Amino acid sequence: MPKTNRSPGTGRIAQQFEILRSQGKKALVTFVTAGDPGLNYTVPAMHSLVAGGANLLELGIPFSDPEAEGPAIQAANERALANGMTLAKVLDMVAEFRQTDLATPVILMGYLNSVLAMADFPQRASQAGVDGLIMVNLPLEEGAELQQALRAVNIDVIWLVAPTTSDERARDVVSNASGFLYYVSLKGTTGSGSLPVDEVTERTAYLRTLTDVPLCVGFGIKDAETARAVSAHADGVVVGSALVQLMAQSADVASATERLRTATAAIRQGIDA
Amino acid sequence: MAEPTVEPVLSEVYDQPTQGGRFGQFGGRFVAETLTHALDGLAELYAELKDDPDFKKELHEDLAHFVGRPTPLYLAERLTASLGGASIYLKREDLNHTGAHKVCNTIGQALLAKRMGKPRVIAETGAGQHGVATATVAARLGLSCDVYMGEEDVHRQSLNVYRMKLMGANVIPVTSGSKTLKDAMNEAMRDWVTHVDDTHYIIGTVAGPHPYPMLVRDFASIIGQEARAQMLQQVGRLPDVVVACVGGGSNAMGIFHPFIDDAGVALVGVEAGGHGLHTGAHAAPLNDGKVGVLHGNRSYLMSDDDGQVLETHSVSAGLDYPGVGPEHAYLKDIGRATYAAATDDDAMAAFRMLNRQEGILPALETSHALAWVVENAPKMPGQTILVNLSGRGDKDILTVADIDGITL
Incomplete structure (x- = not known):
């Protein structure tokens, strides 16, 4: 099986993985929900995640029916919506972040109905400085049109591969990959269960035979230890629910950003060790 | 049969x-x-x-042998007489084991x-x-x-x-x-x-x-298959209109599907109009929704300008859902079926009418289809309406008593 060799992209995602590869480092990808726990938390949180050692930022688009999320991110979605969050406000936050950070890729993650409701989403997202999009409920078969529209404005659609994805299907997904591939480490919702490291190792090794596109692993990675175990077999790891919980438990923006920075640095150390 | x-x-x-x-x-x-x-x-x-x-x-x-099918097709004589128009036939899905289709x-x-x-x-x-x-x-x-x-x-x-x-x-x-x-x-x-x-x-x-x-749909289509054959056998002709309530739409698809190729048979779905379509407090995405994606499919959906799914209202829990089956969205768009709405009050009135005139307690969901019949049958003399009596109302007795201000 010949590998799919992607010409290196010119966007921030490709550049970031290029830099990390040249330094022999793995990517730390962090997730927080936009507008949670308060509207004024998100942009400072993004900067402190970068300060703590995050290389790519995922920002959740709050949605009323987040059917693939575990309790932590469900609660974050409800809080954010109660704060009046909308997709337009998510884009404003990205634009504000971009005023002082032009290097760190920002990837929006959410559910298709949010994006469908904004007719000119590709243009507006591109103008705000968005680099990638992960749609939890958009499998490859349904996503060709959106991927094409976003490719025209240099936004990568990032496909997910699950433990249940067959080899044949994985080849289809891989051949349409852009940005990076997101391997879902467990059968379950975000932040749930215990990580089956052996299975992750086996599946990521198989995916590696198919493609040179960067491979990140997420769902169920909570701390430095699990991050280290998984990053050995991938180009990066995604941490979400643990950070979301940390923010929810913080008294104010200052303490939330400080705790985020510390937690991110600890996970960074685990990966680099 | x-x-x-x-x-x-x-x-x-x-x-x-x-x-x-x-x-x-x-x-x-x-x-x-x-x-x-x-x-x-x-x-x-x-x-x-x-x-x-x-x-x-x-x-x-x-x-x-377990469910008790086929369910009867029943001419609601007193209801027909009191409405004074179309003949009303009920497909008695309320008689299934467990009380609904x-x-x-x-x-x-x-x-x-x-x-x-x-x-x-x-x-x-x-x-x-x-x-x-x-x-x-x-x-x-x-x-x-x-x-x-x-x-x-x-x-x-x-x-x-x-x-x-x-x-x-x-x-x-x-x-x-x-x-x-x-x-x-x-x-x-x-x-x-x-x-x-x-x-x-x-x-x-x-x-x-x-x-x-x-x-x-395929498993529910036994309803329409039986009803179509029973109409031919008992009445000697197909109905002019088939009516069913629509939440997600399984009982309606079940009775509609075998009639889709019968161009002379009108198909009418009745959504939950709640407090009225103009109030926004309803569960009628085919009447007042927009195309969106929820729970795995693209269909009509009650959602706001940001794509957030709206909370719905209906007196009947079974219709209290912001989406609707995608095949109903398709039948609406190609014009093969039409979709009306009945308010909570209209459904309750129809519920009581069937109680008193036919000795049947229909489910509150089903009562929405009956509300359409109560409104339209008088305007349809000489015609025949087939209603999917999708479930029985025993489960709703506490809700109805509550509306009546009675504690059981």
């Missing part, structure tokens, strides 16, 4: 969905990647079994689960009828069963909750979001994505990702 003797009159025979579970622009499969494998497997198994003589025989025997689908899907060797089934439920129907077949086949139900529905349908428990099912109250049917469905999806290896998710309506809208 007599075989239908009327040939389809349309030049093209209706054959939906197309590849990938599409009904025109509607339907499809919008789910987390983890579930695509299970959905492929389910679609393949169903394709193998749907025309398999052994499977059909097993299904038929269960429907005959839902069991036809759960029997079919439980047999599929058995073939797949899955020892556990899960379901979402609103009014509790689908939950009861799932708990029933799980008990009969010895499957373990968890039913997700919005916390608000757990309170307003306490009788059905207890029925499920009596049959050994575990009822899990859902406290997220609006605490109703849509949130129960979210929670069932989360369960399924976690336990996909040993669990079959019995979706209770013609929604969800492909192949569910097709699968549930």
